[in-house]
Amino acid sequence: DQQVKQNSPSLSVQEGRISILNCDYTNSMFDYFLWYKKYPAEGPTFLISISSIKDKNEDGRFTVFLNKSAKHLSLHIVPSQPGDSAVYFCAAKGNMDSNYQLIWGAGTKLIIKP
């Protein structure tokens, strides 16, 4: 039962252009969303997050948008740089139990072309 879905396994974007990574979720109890970035042979590292009380959060070149009614969030990277080539994981939390466990998507591999 996939509660967090990243339907694009990979995405190729020209350097300097905008990269848009999408994530859908099914559980309306999720109230906090995170994006992690992963390079090969490394563990995921935290990138940016958003609370369900907001619809946008920005940090430098990275912006996350949340559409609660559509149960959809997206990560925008502008402008895309070669170092952004990585796998991006969307993850969600909600107070379904006391532990606020993270539920992860399968990731989207972003390739930035020079």
Next chain:
Amino acid sequence: DTAVSQTPKYLVTQMGNDKSIKCEQNLGHDTMYWYKQDSKKFLKIMFSYNNKELIINETVPNRFSPKSPDKAHLNLHINSLELGDSAVYFCASSQARTGRKEKLFFGSGTQLSVL
């Protein structure tokens, strides 16, 4: 200085063997985790320890036994390895036990291959 370090990075072993993966964090965090990244690339939590106390134990075969000698270490011991145990195992830590805004810090992973 690596914040969360796990060893070994690669582990190739035969079915039926027993193996351990070690994890240490130098961030002073109270909570540590083991995650498994399966063949479909999903990250699934296996265990979580807070200050040496087990707080999350997902549906994992009891061949997997975590051990936390102190809050900076969380090792994973696997008995009677099976082919289906082949995966990448990630150790992680966070400052506090729960909470919506807790960020996880991951180790670089251990690629386990069971032959």
